[in-house]
Amino acid sequence: xxxxxxxxxxxxxxxxxxxxxxxxxxxxxxxxxxxxxxxxxxxxxxxxxxxxxxxxxxxxxxxxxxxxxxxxxxxxxxxxxxxxxxxxxxxxxxxxxxxxxxxxxxxxxxxxxxxxxxxxxxxxxxxxxxxxxxxxxxxxxxxxxxxxxxxxxxxxxxxxxxxxxxxxxxxxxxxxxxxxxxxxxxxxxxxxxxxxxxxxxxxxxxxxxxxxxxxxxxxxxxxxxxxxxxxxxxxxxxxxxxxxxxxxxxxxxxxxxxxxxxxxxxxxxxxxxxxxxxxxxxxxxxxxxxxxxxxxxxxxxxxxxxxxxxxxxxxxxxxxxxxxxxxxxxxxxxxxxxxxxxxxxxxxxxxxxxxxxxxxxxxxxxxxxxxxxxxxxxxxxxxxxxxxxxxxxxxxxxxxxxxxxxxxxxxxxxxxxxxxxxxxxxxxxxxxxxxxxxxxxxxxx
Amino acid sequence: xxxxxxxxxxxxxxxxxxxxxxxxxxxxxxxxxxxxxxxxxxxxxxxxxxxxxxxxxxxxxxxxxxxxxxxxxxxxxxxxxxxxxxxxxxxxxxxxxxxxxxxxxxxxxxxxxxxxxxxxxxxxxxxxxxxxxxxxxxxxxxxxxxxxxxxxxxxxxxxxxxxxxxxxxxxxxxxxxxxxxxxxxxxxxxxxxxxxxxxxxxxxxxxxxxxxxxxxxxxxxxxxxxxxxxxxxxxxxxxxxxxxxxxxxxxxxxxxxxxxxxxxxxxxxxxxxxxxxxxxxxxxxxxxxxxxxxxxxxxxxxxxxxxxxxxxxxxxxxxxxxxxxxxxxxxxxxxxxxxxxxxxxxxxxxxxxxxxxxxxxxxxxxxxxxxxxxxxxxxxxxxxxxxxxxxxxxxxxxxxxxxxxxxxxxxxxxxxxxxxxxxxxxxxxxxxxxxxxxxxxxxxx
Numbered sequence: 001x002x003x004x005x006x007x008x009x010x011x012x013x014x015x016x017x018x019x020x021x022x023x024x025x026x027x028x029x030x031x032x033x034x035x036x037x038x039x040x041x042x043x044x045x046x047x048x049x050x051x052x053x054x055x056x057x058x059x060x061x062x063x064x065x066x067x068x069x070x071x072x073x074x075x076x077x078x079x080x081x082x083x084x085x086x087x088x089x090x091x092x093x094x095x096x097x098x099x100x101x102x103x104x105x106x107x108x109x110x111x112x113x114x115x116x117x118x119x120x121x122x123x124x125x126x127x128x129x130x131x132x133x134x135x136x137x138x139x140x141x142x143x144x145x146x147x148x149x150x151x152x153x154x155x156x157x158x159x160x161x162x163x164x165x166x167x168x169x170x171x172x173x174x175x176x177x178x179x180x181x182x183x184x185x186x187x188x189x190x191x192x193x194x195x196x197x198x199x200x201x202x203x204x205x206x207x208x209x210x211x212x213x214x215x216x217x218x219x220x221x222x223x224x225x226x227x228x229x230x231x232x233x234x235x236x237x238x239x240x241x242x243x244x245x246x247x248x249x250x251x252x253x254x255x256x257x258x259x260x261x262x263x264x265x266x267x268x269x270x271x272x273x274x275x276x277x278x279x280x281x282x283x284x285x286x287x288x289x290x291x292x293x294x295x296x297x298x299x300x301x302x303x304x305x306x307x308x309x310x311x312x313x314x315x316x317x318x319x320x321x322x323x324x325x326x327x328x329x330x331x332x333x334x335x336x337x338x339x340x341x342x343x344x345x346x347x348x349x350x351x352x353x354x355x356x357x358x359x360x361x362x363x364x365x366x367x368x369x370x371x372x373x374x375x376x377x378x379x380x381x382x383x384x385x386x387x388x389x390x391x392x393x394x395x396x397x398x399x400x401x402x403x404x405x406x407x408x409x410x411x412x413x414x415x416x417x418x419x420x421x422x423x424x425x426x427x428x429x430x431x432x433x434x435x436x437x438x439x440x441x442x443x444x445x
Numbered sequence: 446x447x448x449x450x451x452x453x454x455x456x457x458x459x460x461x462x463x464x465x466x467x468x469x470x471x472x473x474x475x476x477x478x479x480x481x482x483x484x485x486x487x488x489x490x491x492x493x494x495x496x497x498x499x500x501x502x503x504x505x506x507x508x509x510x511x512x513x514x515x516x517x518x519x520x521x522x523x524x525x526x527x528x529x530x531x532x533x534x535x536x537x538x539x540x541x542x543x544x545x546x547x548x549x550x551x552x553x554x555x556x557x558x559x560x561x562x563x564x565x566x567x568x569x570x571x572x573x574x575x576x577x578x579x580x581x582x583x584x585x586x587x588x589x590x591x592x593x594x595x596x597x598x599x600x601x602x603x604x605x606x607x608x609x610x611x612x613x614x615x616x617x618x619x620x621x622x623x624x625x626x627x628x629x630x631x632x633x634x635x636x637x638x639x640x641x642x643x644x645x646x647x648x649x650x651x652x653x654x655x656x657x658x659x660x661x662x663x664x665x666x667x668x669x670x671x672x673x674x675x676x677x678x679x680x681x682x683x684x685x686x687x688x689x690x691x692x693x694x695x696x697x698x699x700x701x702x703x704x705x706x707x708x709x710x711x712x713x714x715x716x717x718x719x720x721x722x723x724x725x726x727x728x729x730x731x732x733x734x735x736x737x738x739x740x741x742x743x744x745x746x747x748x749x750x751x752x753x754x755x756x757x758x759x760x761x762x763x764x765x766x767x768x769x770x771x772x773x774x775x776x777x778x779x780x781x782x783x784x785x786x787x788x789x790x791x792x793x794x795x796x797x798x799x800x801x802x803x804x805x806x807x808x809x810x811x812x813x814x815x816x817x818x819x820x821x822x823x824x825x826x827x828x829x830x831x832x833x834x835x836x837x838x839x840x841x842x843x844x845x846x847x848x849x850x851x852x853x854x855x856x857x858x859x860x861x862x863x864x865x866x867x868x869x870x871x872x873x874x875x876x877x878x879x880x881x882x883x884x885x886x887x888x889x890x
Contacts, residue, residue, distance in 0.1 A: 006555040006766040009494050009543050014556055016563055017485030017570065024486070036824075038801045038831035038849065040462030041469070045589050046491060046545075046575060047511075049454050066492075067514040069541055071579040075533040086528060088520040096514055098454050100491075110451040111459055118461055120848040121841075122834050125462065130491060134516040144490050157834035159817060272817065321451040356483045372604060372717065379481075386483035389567050389602035396566075403565040404483065 011143030033170045039124040044107040047098045064133045066100040100132035104149045113323035121154035151330030161294045162272045178301045184284035191259025196236040209285040243282040290314045300341045308334045355404035356384035361397045363413040456588030478615045484569040489552040492543045501551045509578045511545040545577035549594045558768035566599035596775030606739040607717045623746040627726035636704025641681040654730040688727040735759045745786045753779045800849035801829040806842045808858040
């Protein structure tokens with residue numbers, strides 16, 4: 001074997017034990033809330049057929065797919081004619097049939113159509129898994145990162161919109177992150193375009209409004225002007241956007257059916273949920289074109305960071321795989337950003353990063369047998385403990401216990417065993433007690 | 446978007462909700478045991494640099510690596526000279542720099558060397574993750590499958606051998622699988638080769654013995670003969686292999702230092718662990734050449750299946766990445782096979798596949814508001830429940846509850862609400878009770 005200086009592909013990460021523990025804490029907290037509401041976890045393979053993935057994410061997305069080379073003598077089936085062109089795009093089709101998953105949405109659509117007969121509907125699923133994108137790596141942007149999605153497929157009832165809103169509230173409460181959950185409805189945006197007599201411009205209006213956070217209202221107005229909307233139309237649009245509450249919209253939309261429907265849907269949700277964290281935001285647009293009803297966006301209140309969750313209602317997820325039309329609604333947890341928020345706000349308490357309860361150390365090699373018996377007695381009492389097998393002469397036990405967030409250390413010498421009085425030290429408080437083994441076990445249980 | 450009939454790449458699988466629940470039960474049971482012993486979970490990326498992976502798994506392994514195509518115009522940097530050869534192997538080096546991970550061992554070695562300064566030793570880590578191999582797919586063999594490894598790096602003390610043996614016992618006890626844990630020591634095999642005056646043949650003898658399960662003792666003897674060992678040598682080998690207990694070996698190895706060391710190490714373990722599931726097996730060889738001490742293999746007693754766990758002590762894991770030599774010891778849980786064993790023995794009780802506690806059904810659309818309030822009251826009492834949003838007119842609620850392993854169903858009509866007497870039905874026993882809402886909540890809490 002040749003010696004290689006170890007390194008990672010660019011844009012990828014290893015996770016150290018403490019990071020894994022913190023990330024798992026986030027994942028499991030969200031899992032617990034979702035399962036409490038009847039969501040089930042699914043899994044799909046890391047790679048999909050390229051024909052499943054291609055054409056679903058736009059040209060840019062196709063470019064960012066990681067493609068897997070066909071196995072074996074992959075050139076053997078390539079015709080000389082094609083080969084001679086030396087064209088990457090053309091050769092690609094001949095030598096690659098699989099790609100790494102780019103998100104969890106297209107796999108969900110494929111999964112639902114493929115396993116339709118084995119699922120019960122409304123199908124409430126969640127999926128937490130890495131996805132891969134050949135983006136240029138930057139600070140905070142990776143080629144491998146986790147997504148965490150929860151969706152309900154065949155979700156006609158508005159109760160589903162209520163449940164997902166409540167789940168957003170419950171998850172962030174459980175994580176201890178103070179958030180604002182902005183909610184709007186795509187029907188409001190559609191009504192807005194009708195109100196402004198600009199129905200055909202719905203898509204470009206949505207795109208313009210979606211930039212509000214970045215360019216401000218003046219920037220939005222400028223973009224609307226560039227889209228050749230009249231001053232009068234723009235006035236009507238800003239009138240809708242400045243609505244502070246749902247009721248402000250009622251007089252504007254009293255002759256627009258889709259607007260009345262949007263108001264009704266939003267009111268349905270607000271009637272069932274009383275939470276200071278939930279606010280109506282007429283300017284919330286969400287760029288993605290496939291949303292058709294409720295839309296959400298969640299931001300953390302105490303830290304500068306983009307949205308940490310988002311989602312909405314959509315109508316034709318399964319259509320791309322020839323499935324019958326099923327309504328769907330879903331939310332995404334931006335777990336990578338949630339991790340950064342929790343780091344910045346110092347929300348990972350020492351209780352999360354915990355190791356075993358006790359580290360038992362034999363101060364002398366000939367005491368190993370006796371000390372290991374003590375370990376066994378503790379474990380019998382269901383006390384998680386480790387027997388230190390590192391270098392005691394070099395005093396490595398204390399750094400070990402601290403790095404692994406172990407709560408107590410028991411260093412045992414001949415005296416302790418002879419007298420059956422052991423010193424047990426709380427590593428954080430440095431408090432030390434002298435007790436019999438029975439007392440120690442009783443106290444720790 | 447073009448319509449594509451949905452399907453998966455060959456050799457890969459989707460997992461349905463119940464399968465995920467069962468697989469997670471296995472993973473989490475093993476996790477809990479390991480964390481109780483002070484092991485921490487790590488994560489590494491799905492793909493590694495090809496130079497990290499290549500040359501570590503033999504020629505066959507290199508062939509089975511999934512290679513990822515360089516992104517963008519991958520042919521632009523390929524010289525015409527190389528390109529014109531149209532040779533897959535040569536072109537591969539020019540158009541691919543990354544490969545999907547093939548196991549968790551090489552990533553561990555890279556990880557330990559790369560992060561040495563951030564880890565504390567003995568480093569007890571576990572890792573559960575998919576690996577990918579471009580093997581020909583067959584029944585029970587996939588191109589994507591999970592591995593679950595636990596290792597201790599810098600593990601000179603024999604206490605580590607004891608701990609991992611105990612972990613094997615604890616894990617299978619927790620899973621409810623009756624197993625035999627066979628244990629041997631590579632030093633015994635080395636001593637065997639010295640005893641038979643065939644020290645230079647250690648490797649071929651090990652390989653021959655490793656086939657015992659498949660070819661029987663006659664087959665092993667035949668292979669040893671083919672390796673030009675004399676009858677006398679073979680007699681001595683079979684004499685060692687027929688040892689029923691460690692003490693049988695003492696007279697044979699009384700002048701072979703490495704044999705005495707092997708016996709001592711095995712006795713150290715047996716002195717600390719009393720378990721009917723643990724047996725010494727002089728014929729256990731384990732094919733992999735890098736083991737140097739304790740070796741294990743675990744089989745399920747009540748079902749025909751290959752080994753479901755294995756492992757051993759090794760000496761030079763980190764050497765391949767230029768790391769200082771660190772002793773290591775590790776075990777693997779064959780989680781895919783464990784799943785099959787548990788399926789076959791029906792060990793996934795209905796308690797594992799459980800959904801929420803109650804499914805609340807509004808028999809009429811106009812009762813939705815009132816029924817949803819009941820859901821909220823239950824959740825306030827921490828009772829997990831779902832509000833059924835599917836098709837009540839088509840009576841889809843009962844199939845839904847059964848498929849999702851929900852324990853109780855409450856179908857609510859106008860009468861129930863008026864009288865505050867609700868029918869709650871246990872889905873498995875079909876027993877129905879009529880109670881007030883307060884009583885129901887009290888009973889379920």
